[in-house]
Amino acid sequence: MEYNIALIKGDGIGPEISDETVKILKTIGKLYNHRFNIKEVIGAGEAVDKYGEPLPENSLKTCLESDAIIIGNIGGKKWASVSIDKNPVKSLLDLRKALNLSTNLRPITVNKNLMELSPLKENIISEGIDILVVRDLLGSVICGEKKYELGLYGREASDLEYYNEEIIKKSGKIAFELALKRRSKVACIDKSNVLSSSRLWKEIIKEESINYPKVILTNHLVDAAAMEVISAPYLFDVIVTSNMFGDILADELSQITGTACMLPSAEINEDGKGIFTPNQLHNPDETIIGKNKANPIGLISSAALMLKYSFDLEEESQLIEKAIDKVIEKGYRTEDIYTEGNTIIKTDEMGNLISDYIIEIFEQNKRLKK
Structure with a gap:
């Protein structure tokens, strides 16, 4: 199957966590013979700085023509005092209106291996x-x-x-x-x-x-x-x-x-088309920007929601979530969810591990079906 996805990496940690999410989608695509055509478009604060508006016409056009939209992160202190028409968050508001998005789905779960953070x-x-x-x-x-x-x-x-x-x-x-x-x-x-x-x-x-x-x-x-x-x-x-x-x-x-950074969010219309973002779309910790420290799990989980609600790919969605659970079970942590006795890893390492476990679990399931 072929799917068109618009990607707004956005501001702050957005580019870093977006790269890992694309990595996961590429892995899923190879395993299931799906073709995810991911087109990066400019929006949010980056667009304000370059073009003076949060969502340029060309970016909106690409989003409307896509099957789904992924957004990494929106805004930051740099734009805190700008007017609403120049505020990065207006890119999200404009997309909601243009796509006639009616409902926000926010799954709230706690991982059994991270309960101590609550x-x-x-x-x-x-x-x-x-x-x-x-x-x-x-x-x-x-x-x-x-x-x-x-x-x-x-x-x-x-x-x-x-x-x-x-x-x-x-x-x-x-x-x-x-x-x-x-x-x-x-x-x-x-x-x-x-x-x-x-x-x-x-x-x-x-x-x-x-x-x-x-x-x-x-x-x-x-x-x-x-x-x-x-x-x-x-x-x-x-x-x-x-x-x-x-x-x-x-x-x-x-x-x-205690793990808000790991939770996803979906904003959908009645047809299932929508915007998929991390629960913390406006990540408050700007000290980690560009340092390969951000936790990408929230956006990766949002991509899993996209597969489930927009593309009706339930098995693929569940595989991503199982791989995330496996990484956490094995004790790998980005700094924000680290506790003593576990292993601190970087943003890209988290993406690599989730990708590896996706492949491992897929192969295990394949053998069991024989």
Whole structure:
């Protein structure tokens, strides 16, 4: 099979982790006779510096013509004070709009060999974490009408919180469909005791649940849920929530794993086409840029999500995840996840090891099938 992928390496550690992700895709391509046509395009901060805009027209055109988009890293302190139209993050916002991306998928898991990195107590983290956050991308104050003006009491501002049935149903359907492939539980998180938009959200999700009698639906107010995901994260399976609540909760959950750098993210439309990035798309540690120290696992895992959701290559996706688990099991660590008794390796070495274990596991499976 042949697939076209647009690659925005981006800023900071983006080029380094992107190179390792391309390495993994090339390995998968050779083993399964897939052809991944990866075309690098300029975007984010690099594009701002060179062309004065985060996503030049030619880059957008290439992304729209591709089957999927991979982004390594966006932004940094250098662009912290620039206006939104010149901010690197606008490249992501423009792509979301152009591709009509409706839903963000954020898998939150903790590796059994890295549980000691979690800030949670052992009796909580030992139960494990395996949550899929399904976050809307079309509504909320993030996408609503914005005002910033001079009023009766000086400067004033507002952001419209807007939702409709169609927007909510898109993420709701995806949440229930994915729950059927997991543990058949969906937690709807809102603020329906105060917000009209949340009352609508809760109503539509409940109506959608009728189509999925095998899935158990529970409702949680967002403030209570923010505590529950810390005190008992193992009780959650799929979380479906609004744009802003999902943005905050997914970041909270990624931090309680202690390995946010290893988690992936997918932003998809109803056809499965989308943008695939590391969970930490704006990596905060700029001291490691260009030093071959960055952890590439988050972006590599995102490539696995791309194979699964955009290309329907489930076996290939699982093979990547198994290889990552094997590397961690053998004690190899980049600096950010290092603990005493393990082996520190560089960015490119991590990519090489994951590639090697992909080949090893593939060959083992091949022998077992004979």
